[in-house]
Amino acid sequence: MTIHAFIEEVREALRTAFTEVDSWFEKGEELRAFRPPSGGWTIDEVLEHISLTSHYLLIIIDRAAEKAQKRAGTADLKTVAEASMPQRDRLTEVGVHRSFPWIRPEHMEPTGVRTSEEVRGLLQDQLRRCLGHLEAMRNGEGLLVRTTMTVNELGKLDVYEYLMFLAQHAHRHVEQLRRNEAQYRSQ
Numbered sequence: 140m141t142i143h144a145f146i147e148e149v150r151e152a153l154r155t156a157f158t159e160v161d162s163w164f165e166k167g168e169e170l171r172a173f174r175p176p177s178g179g180w181t182i183d184e185v186l187e188h189i190s191l192t193s194h195y196l197l198i199i200i201d202r203a204a205e206k207a208q209k210r211a212g213t214a215d216l217k218t219v220a221e222a223s224m225p226q227r228d229r230l231t232e233v234g235v236h237r238s239f240p241w242i243r244p245e246h247m248e249p250t251g252v253r254t255s256e257e258v259r260g261l262l263q264d265q266l267r268r269c270l271g272h273l274e275a276m277r278n279g280e281g282l283l284v285r286t287t288m289t290v291n292e293l294g295k296l297d298v299y300e301y302l303m304f305l306a307q308h309a310h311r312h313v314e315q316l317r318r319n320e321a322q323y324r325s326q
Contacts, residue, residue, distance in 0.1 A: 146273055146277065230307055233290070281299045
């Protein structure tokens, strides 16, 4: 797989995940406020969690993207791209709810402080930022910086892999949203 094909795969994963997440804001307030009998999060809380996690991931991605663009002027992108092997299977696993234990930091837990409209706006802005990074690094620049990801022992990820991780995290929670809706409808 070429780096350009992987960039397109990341772009499509981001668009698909964020479009699906955004569609949950159109659901009724009663459904979005439903708390599963198991005591899990409501749909609104899950949506807020996605925005919080994306926020913190984007702090890392923003810094790494800036470094990568600075390094691009002196790097041999063609050679780096030819040696690149994205962790596609391991990143896909991130998108499967409960596929491995994941202990989230406290600062990524929903607080209910923001309204649904505010959370939706944050998520839309986060998608724009992600797509902006892909556009700015369309020639493989994102391969030049690797940052450690401890979740599921993924190790060092380049900027594109980090963006795919962000998309997969959102997708992971879409499964949770669907489960909440099914429980709501079955009562």
